[in-house]
Amino acid sequence: MSVKLARKIKRFRKEKELTQLKLAEKAGLAQSFLSNIENGLQSPSLKNLEKISKALDVSLNELLK
Numbered sequence: 001m002s003v004k005l006a007r008k009i010k011r012f013r014k015e016k017e018l019t020q021l022k023l024a025e026k027a028g029l030a031q032s033f034l035s036n037i038e039n040g041l042q043s044p045s046l047k048n049l050e051k052i053s054k055a056l057d058v059s060l061n062e063l064l065k
Contacts, residue, residue, distance in 0.1 A: 003040055008063055010038045012056045026055035 013023050020038070024031040028051055036042035037052075044052065053060045 005063065006038050006040045009052060009056075012058055012063070013038075016056060018056075023052070023055055027051040 013020070016023075018026070020034050021031045024034045027034070027048075029048060033042065033044075033048075034052075037044050037048075049063060050060055053063050056063075
């Protein structure tokens with residue numbers, strides 16, 4: 001996974017003042033999975049990226065650009 005994408009997810013999460021747990025709950029994902037994504041240890045599927053973008057209230061395009 002791109003380090004840039006991991007940083008964007010974390011930046012958007014912090015801008016929205018969400019913890020990893022709150023974002024994971026909103027996205028329907030495990031907190032440990034979200035942590036691994038943010039730390040570049042796991043790559044999310046497109047489906048999970050869509051869930052994360054919706055939970056962050058940002059477009060998928062915004063996350064990926």
